[in-house]
Ligand SMILES: Nc1nc2c(ncn2[C@@H]2O[C@H](COP(=O)(O)OP(=O)(O)OP(=O)(O)O)[C@@H](O)[C@H]2O)c(=O)[nH]1
């Protein structure tokens with residue numbers, strides 16, 4: 001009957017309006033494992049072989065947080081200057097969150113974080129955009145050069161959470177997921193407040209959104 005087909009299209013419209021996309025960029029020196037980390041999160045495995053990223057690779061994953069499906073769009077950026085210079089403006093445009101990565105077995109990659117943060121700040125990324133720090137390659141236990149307490153101090157000073165993990169070690173895969181999931185949770189909390197404000201201006205109320213906002217984020 002006609003009425004049920006009308007109902008169907010109305011609910012699918014509602015669904016498409018509610019699918020939000022969060023743009024998360026992954027930044028850091030070449031060879032720290034940005035491609036492997038993003039691959040682990042979106043594809044669930046460690047790639048056999050990687051090549052230096054040229055420009056950017058997009059990886060997406062749909063995640064469910066408190067009943068809402070959110071598309072996490074991960075921008076796997078190039079660490080090598082010659083492969084990134086024409087793209088930098090695009091990396092930072094309308095970004096929702098930033099993941100800074102260093103290699104725990106390479107002190108230089110940790111020292112260079114300062115430069116990466118400067119680049120980020122230079123592109124007018126708002127202070128409300130969450131940032132996290134990731135020390136990768138923790139599986140190489142006998143080669144560690146960056147002590148945890150040093151990394152923690154740096155993260156604290158820059159108001160970031162620190163994750164020490166490994167894209168390679170399958171036992172760490174949940175930890176890798178939690179890097180992106182914790183950001184998605186924070187973004188969801190921020191953005192649903194925004195949505196509510198917009199809805200009030202319109203004089204519209206969406207009950208589901210209101211209910212979701214009240215429950216606590218699992219992260
Ligand atoms: N042991 C170990 N090796 C890793 C890990 N993550 C990445 N690698 C290795 O490190 C090398 C570089 O990894 P990529 O992910 O390509 O590095 P990237 O940061 O994307 O480099 P660019 O694209 O040039 O910026 C590869 O040989 C990976 O196999 C890890 O957790 N443990």
Ligand SMILES: [Mg+2]
Pocket residue numbers: 034035036051052053076077078079
């Ligand atoms: Mg790469």
